[in-house]
Amino acid sequence: MTVRRVMGIETEYGVLQPGRPQANPMLLSSQVVTTYRALAARADGARGKARWDYDDEDPLQDARGFHLQRAAAHPSLLTDDPTRPAPSGPVPRDPAGAASFQEVARPTHEDYDDPSAANVILTNGARLYVDHAHPEYSSPEVTNPTDAVCWDVAGERIMLAASRELGAVPGAEVALYKNNVDGKGASYGTHENYLVDRAVPFATLVELLTPFLVTRQVFTGSGRVGLGSVGQEPGFQLSQRADYMEAEVGLETTLRRPIVNTRDEPHADRQRWRRLHLIIGDANLFEVATYLKLGTTSLVLFVVEQLDALSAVEGASGASLRAELAALRLHDPVSDVQKVSRDLDLTAPLLLADGRRLTALEVQRVYADVARRAAEHLGTLDDETRAVLDRWDSVLSRLGTDPASCAREVEWVAKLRLLDRLRRRDHLDWDHPRLAAMDLQWSDVRPERSIYHRLLAAGAAERLVDERAVSQAVHHAPEDTxxxxxxxxxxxxxxxxxxxxxxxxxxxxxxxxxxxxxxxxxxxxxxxxxxxxxxxxxxxxxxxxxxxxxxxx
Incomplete structure (x- = not known):
């Protein structure tokens, strides 16, 4: 059993221009990308302006076995046309969260660079470009969760470098945030990609993975001030993405967002692999959260891929593992995403399809136990796989008994502790604007402004990769993909x-x-x-x- 597989993270960064709240985000994002292009050319000696090749991309191919007609697709899905930037999707029209929506139009009020030019293929193997009016860093392919953390943090340093360079020009300052919400109804994604054996039926992946994805936010959530799509209710929740999940399965990524995305675009040999594209996760600054997010998901996928082999080798024991995962099917997984996110005590019971009730921690414990037993059946573990299993076990146990003990590893726990101290000290309610401002400041890529970086400097957030490795990853690609x-x-x-x-x-x-x-x-x-x-x-x-x-x- 191994945690190793080809994986990667795509992160859209929040962008604004201080003092100009109406500034065109497409233009700002384009400036970020083209500025870093110039920086990279100076730093790496990289030459040329290679375009991104869209010939092999097809965002309308659905893993459920059909192809969505282009005329029927929402424009936000059409990410394979470099001449027309895809809009971000719908935004609630009123702060009460009514069902009516207004489509986001393509920007017309300000000129902006040709989006096909706002694209850089980096010497570290990553792609930096404008996507849905945000600068996006798509990491290079890696083979393990530690490398995923390293090249993800390298993306933060790349965004910081572009921000610094723009800030040196009067009137051109751009603030970038590694978060998922703008507080006004828009959410932007942090997508995970995992190469999966195509022999596994997609329906099996959906069935056995959905309860895991709904409940893993207990250790992957980055925390958010406000409840509801525009934060219309006061409060705090575990996940920034939870309020924007609207379907169990689907092709869309910016509206009717699904727990399991069905885009069938493997970027590899289609006969051998599919690329599982997950959009439910938060942007994490805590390295342990990113590590666990990628590592545990990869382990669950390995178990699902090996279920037939386990049944053949272990007989009833292998069949039992499949049955245990299948029995975790949730009665209402979409609703449960929000329920788990609001469960700060981690004690809310979720109704399963068979009538049982389990908490999110209990569901995660079943997955962790199944992964551990599968590892025992399949034999030798490599060191990284053992480390992920051990960390997963440890975090789940401590979240169940003393969540504060996870404050250096689990991002929402650290954020909630800090916000609660401020609330108690200054007698603030959850709807006080200072708390929302603090939530935003948490994710600022500039260390001198970022609350996360203050925690890091104080030793209050655990690091898994050293800064020298990150600096190397800014300019150089993983060597094993x-x-x-x-x-x-x-x-x-x-x-x-x-x-x-x-x-x-x-x-x-x-x-x-x-x-x-x-x-x-x-x-x-x-x-x-x-x-x-x-x-x-x-x-x-x-x-x-x-x-x-x-x-x-």
Missing amino acids: RAYFRGEVMARFGDEVSAASWDSVIFDVAGAPSLQRVPMLDPLRGTRAHIGALLEASKDAGALLTGLSGTSR
């Missing part, structure tokens, strides 16, 4: 790259009769072990392509 090839090519031969995507790089070599595409459908090829020596020996892209032609025979 195809991100290594993508990043190194951009660093060495960027002026000879016409376009790139997750699963290909297109070269434009002087003197060549045509563009040359290098496919990368296997995310575990193109690693340093596989291609490093050839890259070192290639003086230009032409030599690299010649060498690749030789190694592919």
Whole structure:
């Protein structure tokens, strides 16, 4: 059993311009991206302006076995058209949260850069671009949760660098926030991606994963001041995304947001893999929360992938594991997302489909126990898998007995403790604007303004990766996935790259009769072990392509 699989995180950052609340977020986001492009060119010597290759993208292919007609799709789904930026979806029209909605129009009140230009393929293998009027950092592919944390934090440093550079120009200051809500009804995403064996039926993934996703917010939630889509009710809750989940399963990402997203866009060999695209998670600054979010989800996916093998090898024991997970099906999972998020005591019972009632912690305990028993059945554990299992067990146990003991690991616990101290000291109700301001300040990417960074400096938040590793990750890709090839090519031969995507790089070599595409459908090829020596020996892209032609025979 192993926690290792290809995974990654996409984070849309909140953006505003101090003193200009009506500033166009598309323009601000474009400025962030293009500013970092210039910074990267200076820092890395990276050349060229490779475009993003949309040819292999199809956001309308549904994992349930059908393809949504383009004419029937909401514009927010059309993320494969670089000439027309997708709007963010609907926003509640009135603060009472009425059912009527007003569609967000494409920006017309201010000129903004061509969004196809606001796109950078970074030397660390990541993509930085404008998505739904937010600057988005899509991390490179990694193979384990510790690396996921490292390259996720590298994204924070990249956003900070762009913010600093813009702030040096009078009138161009931009504030960036690693959060998920703007307090006015809009939510922007932190999406997780996991490569999963396509042999597992999608319906099985939905059935066995949904209760886990609904309840994992007890340790992955980043905390939020306000209840309801526009914070219309006073209070505090575990998750920033919970109030925006409206469906159990669906293709959309910015309206009718589902617990399990059905976009079937693997960015890999479709015959072997699917990419499970999850949009329910919060943006986390606490590294342990990110680590557990990716690590526990990967473990549950491994168990689901291995259920048939477990049944074959262990007989009744293996079948029992499947039955235990299937028995966790919730009666109303969409409603339970909000119920868990509002359960600060972690004691609210959730109604299961079979009539039993379990708390979110109890549901998580079943998943953790099943994962542990599956590991025992399947044999040797690698160190990282054992570490995730042990941390998962420890956090669940302490949340059930002494939540305050998790304050260095679980983000919502730390945030609630700090806010409660302020409330008691100054006699503030939950709807006081100082609390909302503190919630926002928590996620500011600027260390001198960020409450999270103050906690970090005081040793009140646990680190899993050191800053030297993060600094390295800002400029260099993971060495054990195809991100290594993508990043190194951009660093060495960027002026000879016409376009790139997750699963290909297109070269434009002087003197060549045509563009040359290098496919990368296997995310575990193109690693340093596989291609490093050839890259070192290639003086230009032409030599690299010649060498690749030789190694592919």
